[in-house]
Amino acid sequence: MKSLMYRSPRFYVFMLKIIRGNDLERRYMEIARIAGNGKVFEAGCGPALLGRYLDSERYAGMDLNERFVRYARRKGYDCVVGDIFKDEFPEADVGVAVDILHHITPREKELIERMRENFETVIVIEPANAFNVRLPGFLRKFWDSVFGDADGINPLKNRERWQFTEKELIEYMKDMGAESVHMLGKDVVAVFIGKKRQ
Numbered sequence: 001m002k003s004l005m006y007r008s009p010r011f012y013v014f015m016l017k018i019i020r021g022n023d024l025e026r027r028y029m030e031i032a033r034i035a036g037n038g039k040v041f042e043a044g045c046g047p048a049l050l051g052r053y054l055d056s057e058r059y060a061g062m063d064l065n066e067r068f069v070r071y072a073r074r075k076g077y078d079c080v081v082g083d084i085f086k087d088e089f090p091e092a093d094v095g096v097a098v099d100i101l102h103h104i105t106p107r108e109k110e111l112i113e114r115m116r117e118n119f120e121t122v123i124v125i126e127p128a129n130a131f132n133v134r135l136p137g138f139l140r141k142f143w144d145s146v147f148g149d150a151d152g153i154n155p156l157k158n159r160e161r162w163q164f165t166e167k168e169l170i171e172y173m174k175d176m177g178a179e180s181v182h183m184l185g186k187d188v189v190a191v192f193i194g195k196k197r198q
């Protein structure tokens with residue numbers, strides 16, 4: 001079951017602007033800065049907000065949410081419906097995973113490794129506090145399925161395990177092999193060197 005945000009790309013964009021505030025623009029500008037002139041592929045691209053910060057021919061994305069992908073394609077971005085754990089990634093220099101690890105947990109290492117196999121550089125951006133609301137059992141389920149992060153792909157019982165302080169998340173990125181980790185507002189930015197560059 002998808003929450004309202006994952007049913008409507010417009011509502012998703014509206015909510016994201018409210019939830020993330022200034023961090024939203026800052027995170028996409030940071031990716032554009034790190035990526036330089038490289039071609040970027042975004043795993044779990046959502047409605048492709050990142051595309052606005054790159055030349056459209058330098059951006060591609062993949063997501064299982066058909067409505068998001070349709071919205072992104074209407075905006076002119078090369079996005080496809082696909083599973084980031086199964087489907088082949090397109091050719092690109094830089095792989096990006098923004099705001100997605102807390103959705104796919106406990107498979108975050110698998111995704112990062114898969115991306116490192118395919119790209120020269122992998123950029124991961126994750127808020128230290130994902131969109132988690134601490135509520136008792138049934139209310140948490142209700143919140144999640146109506147207003148929360150229920151993407152219709154990953155179950156709440158997995159997603160709710162994603163609990164880190166800022167410091168813990170920085171350490172976790174380093175443990176997973178990040179070359180550099182820094183804070184940007186409330187986001188943790190981790191850069192991994194891909195196998196194609198080693």
Ligand SMILES: C[S@@+](CC[C@H](N)C(=O)[O-])C[C@H]1O[C@@H](n2cnc3c(N)ncnc32)[C@H](O)[C@@H]1O
Pocket residue numbers: 042043044045046047048049062063064065068082083084085097098099100103104151153154
């Ligand atoms: C919070 S959104 C982030 C979207 C985008 N990266 C952004 O910055 O706005 C997480 C996205 O991951 C997608 N997703 C989750 N699991 C996926 C999977 N296995 N394959 C493809 N997309 C997935 C969801 O459909 C959702 O659009």
